[in-house]
Amino acid sequence: MTVDALVFRRVRAVDSASDAADVDVVVERGRISRVGRDAAGDLLRAERARVIDVAGAWLLPGLVDLHVHLREPGEEYKEDLASGLSAAAAGGFSDVCCMPNTKPVNDTRAVTEMLVSKAAGLGGTRLHPIGAITVGQKGEALTEMADLREAGAVAVSDDGRCVTSSAVMRRALEYARTFDLPVVQHAEDHALTHGAQMHEGAVSSRLGLRGWPRVAEDVIVARDVLLAEATGARYHVAHVSTFGAVRILREAKARGLPVTAEATPHHLLLTDAAMLGYDTGCKVNPPLREDADVAALRAALADGTIDCIATDHATHSSLEKDCELAAASPGMVGLELCVAMLLGLVHDGVVPLGRFVDALTAAPARVVGLATPSLRAGARADLALVDPAAAPIIDPTRFRSKGRNTPFAGKKGRGRVLATLVGGRFVHEDLGGAPGKAAPRRARRSSPPRCPATRRC
Numbered sequence: 001m002t003v004d005a006l007v008f009r010r011v012r013a014v015d016s017a018s019d020a021a022d023v024d025v026v027v028e029r030g031r032i033s034r035v036g037r038d039a040a041g042d043l044l045r046a047e048r049a050r051v052i053d054v055a056g057a058w059l060l061p062g063l064v065d066l067h068v069h070l071r072e073p074g075e076e077y078k079e080d081l082a083s084g085l086s087a088a089a090a091g092g093f094s095d096v097c098c099m100p101n102t103k104p105v106n107d108t109r110a111v112t113e114m115l116v117s118k119a120a121g122l123g124g125t126r127l128h129p130i131g132a133i134t135v136g137q138k139g140e141a142l143t144e145m146a147d148l149r150e151a152g153a154v155a156v157s158d159d160g161r162c163v164t165s166s167a168v169m170r171r172a173l174e175y176a177r178t179f180d181l182p183v184v185q186h187a188e189d190h191a192l193t194h195g196a197q198m199h200e201g202a203v204s205s206r207l208g209l210r211g212w213p214r215v216a217e218d219v220i221v222a223r224d225v226l227l228a229e230a231t232g233a234r235y236h237v238a239h240v241s242t243f244g245a246v247r248i249l250r251e252a253k254a255r256g257l258p259v260t261a262e263a264t265p266h267h268l269l270l271t272d273a274a275m276l277g278y279d280t281g282c283k284v285n286p287p288l289r290e291d292a293d294v295a296a297l298r299a300a301l302a303d304g305t306i307d308c309i310a311t312d313h314a315t316h317s318s319l320e321k322d323c324e325l326a327a328a329s330p331g332m333v334g335l336e337l338c339v340a341m342l343l344g345l346v347h348d349g350v351v352p353l354g355r356f357v358d359a360l361t362a363a364p365a366r367v368v369g370l371a372t373p374s375l376r377a378g379a380r381a382d383l384a385l386v387d388p389a390a391a392p393i394i395d396p397t398r399f400r401s402k403g404r405n406t407p408f409a410g411k412k413g414r415g416r417v418l419a420t421l422v423g424g425r426f427v428h429e430d431l432g433g434a435p436g437k438a439a440p441r442r443a444r445r446s447s448p449p450r451c452p453a454t455r456r457c
C-alpha cells in the first residue's frame with residue numbers, strides 16, 4: 001500500500017505564531033496541506049493515508065539548533081556527520097548548524113562544500129555549516145567569507161576560541177556585514193580564564209580549582225555590542241552564561257541593536273554545585289554558573305532577551321572525560337536530551353510554551369537566515385511530534401550520538417520526541433506502532449495535568 005498522506009490527528013499544533021488545540025495536520029507531497037479541527041475529513045478512512053493519533057501530543061515545527069559540534073572532519077572517533085545528524089533527528093531537530101572547530105578548521109570553501117554535500121547525501125536532518133571568522137581560528141587573518149557564504153556557510157564563528165583583538169573583531173564585523181553573515185562570538189577573555197577549570201566562586205574556592213570569572217564573558221559581550229553598534233553588523237552571542245551578559249544584551253536590544261543570543265540546556269538547568277564531586281561530565285566552557293545566573297538566563301529566555309536555545313552539543317570520548325579534571329575536555333552532549341530536559345521549564349511555568357517553541361524554531365532560523373519554521377498550510381513539512389507527558393530516563397547508552405558525556409544520565413525527562421520529519425519524510429520515529437500503521441491511541445489521562453502548559457493555554 002502506498003501511503004501518500006500523513007495525518008496527525010487531534011494534536012496541539014504550536015509554532016512561533018500560533019497555538020491550536022485538537023487540530024488535524026495533514027502532510028502531502030512534503031508539505032503541510034491542511035490544518036484545522038477535523039481537517040483530515042475523509043482521509044481518516046482512506047487507504048492511502050497513515051493516521052498518527054497519540055493522545056495529548058504536541059506537533060511543533062522541526063527544531064533548529066544553531067550550535068553543534070559534529071567533529072567531522074578530523075575527530076570522527078567522537079562524532080561524525082552520520083551519527084551527529086542522526087542524534088539531531090532523534091532530538092526533534094530538522095536543521096542544525098555545525099561549528100568550525102574541526103581538524104582542519106572549517107575556514108575554507110572546500111571544507112564547507114564537503115560538509116554540505118556529505119550531509120545532503122545522508123538525507124536526514126539538514127546541516128548548515130558555520131565557517132571560521134579567522135584563518136585556523138587563530139584570531140588574526142580573516143577568512144574568505146564570500147567563499148564560505150557561497151559554499152553554504154550561514155554564519156561565521158571562532159567558537160571554542162574568542163576573537164579577543166578589538167581590531168580583528170571590528171574588521172570581522174565589517175566584513176561579515178558585506179555578506180549579511182552574522183558573527184557568532186564565543187565570549188571569553190582568555191587573559192582572564194587561563195588555567196580555569198570551572199566558574200570562579202565559592203565552589204571553586206572550596207574545591208581548590210582555578211576559576212573562570214563571569215567578567216571574562218561580560219567584558220567581551222560589552223565590547224562586542226559597542227563594535228556591533230559602530231559597524232551595524234549582526235552580532236550573536238553563543239552560550240550566554242552570566243547575569244551580567246544578560247543585562248548588557250537587554251540594554252543593547254532596548255536600543256534596537258542587531259544583537260541576538262542563545263543559551264544552552266545545561267546553563268539553564270545546572271549550577272556549579274554540580275562540580276562538587278569533581279565530575280568531569282560537568283566541565284564545560286563557559287562553565288556552569290550560580291543560581292543568580294540561571295535565574296537571569298531563564299528570565300531572559302522567557303522575555304526574549306535570549307532569543308534562542310542552542311545545545312552546544314559537544315561529544316568527547318572516554319579518553320577525554322575519564323581522567324582528572326584538569327586534563328578533561330570541556331563539553332557535553334545535548335541533542336538527544338534538549339527537549340526532554342528543558343520541557344520542565346514549560347511545565348513549571350518558567351518559560352511560556354510559545355516562547356519555548358520560538359526559541360527552538362523561528363528565532364534561530366532568523367539568526368542564520370533560514371525560512372521561518374511554521375505549521376501553516378503550504379509550509380514545508382519539517383515537524384517534531386512531542387509527547388509532553390512522557391517521563392523518560394536519560395540513558396546515554398541509547399543515544400544515536402557517539403558521545404555519552406552528559407551529567408543528565410539517569411535523570412528523568414519531562415517530555416519525549418516521538419517523531420521528526422524533514423520535508424515530509426520521517427528521519428526519526430519512536431511511536432510504538434509498526435511503521436506504516438497507525439500508532440495505537442492511548443487512553444486520555446484521567447487525572448488533570450499538573451502543569452499550566454499541558455492545559456490549553
Ligand SMILES: [Zn+2]
Pocket residue numbers: 159160161186238239285286
Ligand atoms: Zn563556545
